[in-house]
Each structure stands twice: as C-alpha cells, then as structure tokens.
Amino acid sequence: LFKALKRFFRKGEFDCEDVVDYSSAYIENDLKPDKRSAFQAHLSKCGPCQAFVGTLSSTIGALGRLPGISAPSALKKSLLERIHREN
Secondary structure (H helix, E strand, O other): OHHHHHHHHOOOOOOHHHHHHHHHHHHOOOOOHHHHHHHHHHHHHOHHHHHHHHHHHHHHHHHHHOOOOOOOHHHHHHHHHHHHHHO
C-alpha cells in the first residue's frame, strides 16, 4: 500500500526501487507504454540504474546461451524421494 501511495504522489515517475521491480518486464518488452516511458525516463538520468539493467540484461542473455543439461537420474530419484518424504 505504501509503495502505491508513494507512486501516486510521484505522478507515475519511477525511482531506483521501481527500476529493480520492473527490470525483468522491461527487458522482456512486457511493460505497458506509460510504464515503459517512465522506466526509460528514469534510466536516462540514473547511471546506477543503467548499469543495473545492462548487467541484468547481459546476465539473462548469457544464461540463455548456456547448453541445457540434465541431472543424473540418481539425483532426480533422490530429490523426488526427499520431496515425497517431507510432504
């Protein structure tokens, strides 16, 4: 509730905390145009947030290029047994 009130009084402007909250959506082009504009306006004047979003975007890209691997079947079996025991 506090965040919503704070955002209301800032008239849609983003702050650094908002950038952290919305970075993934921004990178995935999943923000509505008004939020995207507010996000970009904040980025245009905040070097630390530019660095944060750039690093996050690079990290997501690098992780996406890693080859997929499967866990050994013994590990899968062990994990499933443990999950069943604890539930």
